[in-house]
Amino acid sequence: MLSKDIGIIGYGSAPYDKKPSRTMFGYLGEAARNAIKSAGIRKDELDGLSVDATNLGSDTAVTTAEYFGLSISWAYKATAAGAGPLMSVANAVRAVDTGQAKYVLCFGGGAQDVAIFKQRIAQFTSAVSDYLTPHGYGGPPGLHGIIQRKHMEMYGTTREQLGRIAVDERANARLNEAALLRGPLTLDDYLNAKLIADPLRLYDCVMPCSGAEALIIGPLDRALRGKGVRFLSARERHNHPLGEIAPVRGGWEVFRDSLFDEAGYAHKDMDFMQCYDDFPIMAAMQIEDLGFCKKGEIGPFLDANRLTHDGSFPLNTGGGQLSCGQAGGSAGLLGLVEAARQLRGEGGARQVADARRGIISGFGMISYGHGLAAAAVIVEQA
Numbered sequence: 001m002l003s004k005d006i007g008i009i010g011y012g013s014a015p016y017d018k019k020p021s022r023t024m025f026g027y028l029g030e031a032a033r034n035a036i037k038s039a040g041i042r043k044d045e046l047d048g049l050s051v052d053a054t055n056l057g058s059d060t061a062v063t064t065a066e067y068f069g070l071s072i073s074w075a076y077k078a079t080a081a082g083a084g085p086l087m088s089v090a091n092a093v094r095a096v097d098t099g100q101a102k103y104v105l106c107f108g109g110g111a112q113d114v115a116i117f118k119q120r121i122a123q124f125t126s127a128v129s130d131y132l133t134p135h136g137y138g139g140p141p142g143l144h145g146i147i148q149r150k151h152m153e154m155y156g157t158t159r160e161q162l163g164r165i166a167v168d169e170r171a172n173a174r175l176n177e178a179a180l181l182r183g184p185l186t187l188d189d190y191l192n193a194k195l196i197a198d199p200l201r202l203y204d205c206v207m208p209c210s211g212a213e214a215l216i217i218g219p220l221d222r223a224l225r226g227k228g229v230r231f232l233s234a235r236e237r238h239n240h241p242l243g244e245i246a247p248v249r250g251g252w253e254v255f256r257d258s259l260f261d262e263a264g265y266a267h268k269d270m271d272f273m274q275c276y277d278d279f280p281i282m283a284a285m286q287i288e289d290l291g292f293c294k295k296g297e298i299g300p301f302l303d304a305n306r307l308t309h310d311g312s313f314p315l316n317t318g319g320g321q322l323s324c325g326q327a328g329g330s331a332g333l334l335g336l337v338e339a340a341r342q343l344r345g346e347g348g349a350r351q352v353a354d355a356r357r358g359i360i361s362g363f364g365m366i367s368y369g370h371g372l373a374a375a376a377v378i379v380e381q382a
Helices: 024-039 061-067 081-097 114-121 126-131 140-155 159-173 187-191 252-263 280-289 298-304 320-324 328-343
Strands: 006-017 048-053 074-077 104-110 195-197 210-219 229-238 357-366 371-381
Touching: 006 024, 006 081, 006 328, 024 048, 024 061, 024 104, 024 210, 024 328, 048 061, 048 081, 048 328, 061 074, 074 081, 081 104, 081 210, 081 229, 081 328, 081 357, 081 371, 104 328, 140 195, 140 280, 159 187, 159 280, 159 298, 159 320, 210 328, 229 252, 229 328, 252 280, 252 371, 280 298, 280 357, 280 371, 320 328, 328 357, 328 371
Parallel strands: 048 074, 048 104
Antiparallel strands: 006 210, 006 229, 104 210, 229 371, 357 371
């Protein structure tokens, strides 16, 4: 159980760039400054640090604290790629609750372009570098193309249905000045785009970029103007299903019931969903496995719902990674930051009306044949 008295009291971002305009620590620093300002605390009050960053190399949360002039009593480095930041923040809540820290800065980011990204994914894990890269591994689109093809053949899911995810998220992004991709996107544009890895085309694939996201975790009674965000439940599951290559399901199916039971709310009570959307098929799988529709019924679900901020199922209200870009270690935090923005009523033109609570899910750690990590949290206005 997570303490209901500890949560998000501030958030911040650094602008996303298609090509790096500064170092990774430069992006992290700007996001951190904005989060501290949002929280209304002083930098010297921070005594906990969680970091998830693409270009850390041999650095750790401890050396990062040195670079930012922080003296900390709690340090954490995320380990599960796009699912990691969700659990980093949940662990930060536990750290504050148990007195290990008073205020924790959780941030993630990266300084990369497409070329740097390609170099990184070729060595993503030893399984990838030893058994895939030597045989012409083309990166995540190849694997996710197989997953989407399997889902289409097993359940009759169509590209037209999955395209609603990319198109409606782009509509959300057009209201987000921070999104890198804000041009109009129609379903015809999506269907007829350049082929990348059959059946995936250009607008199925996330764009690597640079940027950072940050959150401040602390006592909710410290949140400015009462604008805190409470965690109701958090779960993670890794390496599920065991040994299956290109599975069309993930760890969310294992914990979804306990996630909602602990939160004390049902699916109908969620005002939005922010999910890890490196590819539309992965967003679709999270919607299914978290129980918003039955397995294999994502197609009719997408036919029946609009995913825009003012639609019947608001999804990735800032545009998600598919339109904002994937800024390395910030990718798993993007949904949490957008959720905090929505629950504080600071969504601007893309604000979900009367947003009270929502669900955020994460995915990542691509290895030999499948992604290993799944996580989700449910949050509400404090």
